[in-house]
Amino acid sequence: MRLQNKTALITGAGSGQGRAAAKLFAKEGANVVVFDVNAVGAEKTVNEIIGSGGNAQLVVGDVSHSEDVQSAVAASIEAYGGLNVLYNNAAIWSAGKIDNYVTELEEENWDTVLSINLKGAFLFCKYGIPAIIEAGGGSVINIASVAGMVGSRMRSHAYSASKGGLIALTKTMAIAYAKEGVRVNVICPGGIDTPMLQPMIPTEELYQRVAKSHPLGRMGVPEDIAKCALFLASDDSDWITGVTLPVDGGVTAC
Numbered sequence: 001m002r003l004q005n006k007t008a009l010i011t012g013a014g015s016g017q018g019r020a021a022a023k024l025f026a027k028e029g030a031n032v033v034v035f036d037v038n039a040v041g042a043e044k045t046v047n048e049i050i051g052s053g054g055n056a057q058l059v060v061g062d063v064s065h066s067e068d069v070q071s072a073v074a075a076s077i078e079a080y081g082g083l084n085v086l087y088n089n090a091a092i093w094s095a096g097k098i099d100n101y102v103t104e105l106e107e108e109n110w111d112t113v114l115s116i117n118l119k120g121a122f123l124f125c126k127y128g129i130p131a132i133i134e135a136g137g138g139s140v141i142n143i144a145s146v147a148g149m150v151g152s153r154m155r156s157h158a159y160s161a162s163k164g165g166l167i168a169l170t171k172t173m174a175i176a177y178a179k180e181g182v183r184v185n186v187i188c189p190g191g192i193d194t195p196m197l198q199p200m201i202p203t204e205e206l207y208q209r210v211a212k213s214h215p216l217g218r219m220g221v222p223e224d225i226a227k228c229a230l231f232l233a234s235d236d237s238d239w240i241t242g243v244t245l246p247v248d249g250g251v252t253a254c
């Protein structure tokens with residue numbers, strides 16, 4: 001029970017990696033605030049946690065809307081008395097046509113992706129970190145991507161830029177809040193088998209090719225990320241902050 005008496009707010013917890021983390025954190029004793037724009041997915045996560053004897057609270061909203069973010073932080077405090085762990089996971093790959101070249105990238109697509117992937121995390125930090133400080137310190141975990149560290153062959157230029165920005169934001173926040181006991185780290189997943197990735201690798205042949213491009217020889221699963229996030233959320237990592245952690249089957253070592 002590594003998160004006993006802790007409250008964790010997880011964005012994008014209605015699917016994929018966010019759901020896996022929500023379930024693992026709840027299993028480890030955390031009260032989990034499940035935040036997602038997709039009400040059906042978020043409700044499923046909450047029901048699965050409660051069905052297994054855990055504690056979860058549903059908040060439906062958009063990470064890029066300041067009022068929704070402030071309501072989510074307020075809901076965590078109202079339901080569980082505070083906030084200890086903030087997990088910025090919600091993101092989209094693209095909001096329009098796939099841009100093989102930056103000249104093809106529509107301005108609206110850029111704005112939407114940056115707004116959700118980067119501004120969303122900024123808003124949750126802006127309104128969530130004061131609550132974590134109030135609780136005596138805690139952990140912020142941001143989910144970027146290997147596409148924020150190295151160039152990506154599966155191209156969404158806005159996505160790569162948003163994830164690179166999130167890595168930089170993480171490091172600066174880690175320094176700024178260290179003395180107040182707030183640790184801030186960022187995980188960079190490789191290819192993870194979730195609804196975000198599946199449309200990009202529709203055939204079994206392509207799936208196997210992408211899986212084998214990871215030196216460890218397989219595609220990642222949401223639980224690979226959840227396990228590392230649990231370590232970063234818990235006191236086991238209490239001397240770790242500002243770290244960019246690839247969890248990628250070795251792909252960035254190539």
Ligand SMILES: NC(=O)c1ccc[n+]([C@@H]2O[C@H](COP(=O)([O-])OP(=O)(O)OC[C@H]3O[C@@H](n4cnc5c(N)ncnc54)[C@H](O)[C@@H]3O)[C@@H](O)[C@H]2O)c1
Nearest residue numbers: 012015016017037038062063090091145189191192194196
């Ligand atoms: N799947 C991969 O291969 C991969 C690789 C690297 C990084 N990532 C990152 O991992 C994280 C989780 O992605 P996933 O693979 O589980 O994808 P996913 O599509 O299964 O889950 C993303 C969740 O975010 C939610 N979301 C999207 N926009 C939102 C908004 N505006 N407000 C609130 N919620 C919103 C979606 O409804 C969904 O539930 C993302 O940050 C993603 O960029 C994924």
